[in-house]
Amino acid sequence: MKTDVDVLIAGAGMAGVVAAIAAARNGASTLLVDRAIFLGGNATGGLLGNFLTFHNLKGEQICDGISQEIVDACIELGGAFPENRGHLHNAYGNTYSVTPIDPEVLKLVTQKLCVEAGVRLMLGSFMVGPVADGETIQGIRVVNKSGEQQLLAKVVIDASGDADIVAKAGGAFQMGDDAGKTMSISLLARMGNVDLDRHLQYVKERPDQFMLGEDPYIGKTRQEVASELTDWKDFPMVTGYYEAVKEAQAKGEFHGSRERILFSVMPTPGVVIVNSTSMLGYNPVDAQSMTQAALEGREQTFAVAKFFQKYVPGFEASFVLDSASALGVRESRRIVGVDTLRTDDCLAGKKSDQDVGRGAHCLDVHEPSGKIYHKHIRDGESYGMSYWTLVPQKLNNLLVAGRCLSSERYANGSARNQAHIQAMGQAAGTAAAMCVERSITPREVDVATLRERLQEQGAVV
Ligand SMILES: Cc1cc2nc3c(=O)[nH]c(=O)nc-3n(C[C@H](O)[C@H](O)[C@H](O)COP(=O)(O)OP(=O)(O)OC[C@H]3O[C@@H](n4cnc5c(N)ncnc54)[C@H](O)[C@@H]3O)c2cc1C
Known part of the structure; x- marks a missing residue:
């Protein structure tokens, strides 16, 4: 036709x-x-x-x-x-x-x-x-x-x-x-039943664990930015948990390709999108390579979810709602x-x-090594x-x-x-x-x- x-x-x-x-x-x-x-x-x-x-x-x-x-x-x-x-x-x-x-x-x-x-x-x-x-x-x-x-x-x-x-x-x-070599590939997942108020409380207690105020126009320290947060919506894209990631990596509970996790809040109550898997060394325009990336992504998704449940305040009773239907090719x-x-x-x-x-x-740029450059x-x-x-x-x-x-x-x-x-x-x-x-x-x-x-x-x- x-x-x-x-x-x-x-x-x-x-x-x-x-x-x-x-x-x-x-x-x-x-x-x-x-x-x-x-x-x-x-x-x-x-x-x-x-x-x-x-x-x-x-x-x-x-x-x-x-x-x-x-x-x-x-x-x-x-x-x-x-x-x-x-x-x-x-x-x-x-x-x-x-x-x-x-x-x-x-x-x-x-x-x-x-x-x-x-x-x-x-x-x-x-x-x-x-x-x-x-x-x-x-x-x-x-x-x-x-x-x-x-x-x-x-x-x-x-x-x-x-x-x-x-x-x-x-x-x-x-x-x-x-x-x-290209940037890392990720498989994103949605998690539900997250207590974002509890999470925000932790951010305010440990601002040193987060990327806050990276924008030079904010002109404030992490501590100052954290002290002004009154609602989880004030910190819609969360990245950090350095110590927890390091500890989990030492115990073999988190993959080695990222030094911090990332999640975004959603308008849907108690739901976040987790962007924390990282598959390195794959070719995004090669079908067999992408098949392997998909298999690794699925393994990583469940390991990352376990990490959140164990290490991230507010995620204790959370669960994976679904994972992406396409690999995230940067x-x-x-x-x-x-x-x-x-x-x-x-x-x-x-x-x-x-x-x-x-x-x-x-x-x-997420370097092929896993390092993130801004x-x-x-x-x-x-x-x-x-x-x-x-x-x-x-x-x-x-x-x-x-x-x-x-x-x-x-x-x-x-x-x-x-x-x-x-x-x-x-x-x-x-x-x-x-x-x-x-x-x-x-x-x-x-x-x-x-x-x-x-x-x-x-x-x-
Ligand atoms: C893991 C990850 C995290 C990111 N985080 C952010 C973020 O937080 N915020 C942000 O703004 N951006 C983010 N980006 C960047 C952004 O999402 C992408 O760069 C953007 O989606 C590119 O848009 P596009 O329309 O060019 O391509 P795509 O969104 O990739 O769309 C291409 C379309 O073409 C279709 N297609 C491709 N090949 C074929 C084919 N052969 N036959 C039929 N259909 C085909 C696909 O199905 C798809 O629908 C992220 C990207 C990734 C991978």
């Missing part, structure tokens, strides 16, 4: 979802494809539990538009906190704000917004490669319950996270560090684009008239993401959106975060619709006009 649409989005993670909504709202007939049977990618299937980050360290909102609409719709359904448009202040301080999002509510919200915009969906469909005439992409091939299908489109957006379409079309990409392919997001430009908070979105998350954007600023980082160097009729953007590795450690990949999605979807409307290719898009349209539609460029 062949399907002809204007814009086809390959991958329904949050970059793909936002791209699809943007393309459809801008008049393109749009098809969104994914192997899962729900939308949201790592934010839903990966049980992420939050979006980072809508603000720079000075507290200015640098991401808006469709991504904020998604948060607003989650608030309506009880899947995000109603305070401050869903954004809670992040006492941990790796960002100014954190936006907790219930993954189940997000599945429904993304689906509703896509359907309302007129996006057609094809789920349960694995994308095996492009349909191409030389370097010109004409669509993609999928395998699903119906067999193998060709889906044709005027413009394709590769939002697979792994740049699967770019790679299989022969486009240039980079992966990992100089040796090709890093894989980064395309080589017409332009590349550079680490120095991120740190300097660079602005340009080619920017179609902004990023403000600190550089956040570096903040200078002066609490945000940096620009140029349209040309979404345009592959050689292939035609193809854009990317999401963590596979053209970027240096440490810059990717920032831009890969949710608010930023959603901004890229809005830009790529709008650009693709403009290509169809004007019968031009992604390379011929006038960025000034694209920026104007994005701003009219609520985005921050």
Whole structure:
């Protein structure tokens, strides 16, 4: 079967979802494809539990538009906190704000917004490669319950996270560090029956055990930050428990790849999302390697849950509600684009008239060794993401959106975060619709006009 649409989005993670909504709202007939049977990618299937980050360290909102609409719709359904448009202040301080999002509510919200915009969906469909005439992409091939299908489109957006379409079309990409090694992979899990008041009491007793006030703009000691916490919502993303982790590691009760644990609070009472497994040395685009990572992840998940029950105050009677239906891949392919997001430009908070979105998350790289590296954007600023980082160097009729953007590795450690990949999605979807409307290719898009349209539609460029 062949399907002809204007814009086809390959991958329904949050970059793909936002791209699809943007393309459809801008008049393109749009098809969104994914192997899962729900939308949201790592934010839903990966049980992420939050979006980072809508603000720079000075507290200015640098991401808006469709991504904020998604948060607003989650608030309506009880899947995000109603305070401050869903954004809670992040006492941990790796960002100014954190936006907790219930993954189940997000599945429904993304689906509703896509359907309302007129996006057609094809789920349960694995994308095996492009349909191409030389370097010109004409669509993609999928395998699903119906067999193998060709889906044709005027413009394709590769939002697979792994740049699967770019790679299989022969486009240039980079992966990992100089040796090709990538960041750790994690399997996230939801735990229920947690006493968060008891947990907060412990934070106040032992602030030395937590990352608190890492943001230099907070300008306070850990003790001062802890003394101001009055509700568990004041510390929505918790990381620490150094002594407990060390003790458990010495007894063989906790894996050796992390020196601290991390969990995020949810709008659902007594429920948290635990992000504390860490699988090192796997190849995210190799099926056998990912199988082994999945097996290790499941073993680690139960060991980590036991650690929480034994060592973390408030978790004594907690239990594993569920684990993610997809492995959390932090890093894989980064395309080589017409332009590349550079680490120095991120740190300097660079602005340009080619920017179609902004990023403000600190550089956040989980090294292949397991060590976590953080570096903040200078002066609490945000940096620009140029349209040309979404345009592959050689292939035609193809854009990317999401963590596979053209970027240096440490810059990717920032831009890969949710608010930023959603901004890229809005830009790529709008650009693709403009290509169809004007019968031009992604390379011929006038960025000034694209920026104007994005701003009219609520985005921050
Ligand atoms: C463990 C972990 C923790 C993180 N923590 C945070 C955090 O706290 N806050 C934050 O904001 N960000 C966090 N991130 C980063 C963020 O979640 C990701 O970078 C983001 O999800 C990337 O979005 P995306 O849309 O590009 O890709 P994805 O979310 O990965 O979506 C890609 C989609 O494409 C589909 N797909 C891929 N290949 C195929 C194929 N061949 N056929 C069919 N479908 C396919 C997938 O099913 C998926 O739906 C974390 C990431 C990880 C892995």
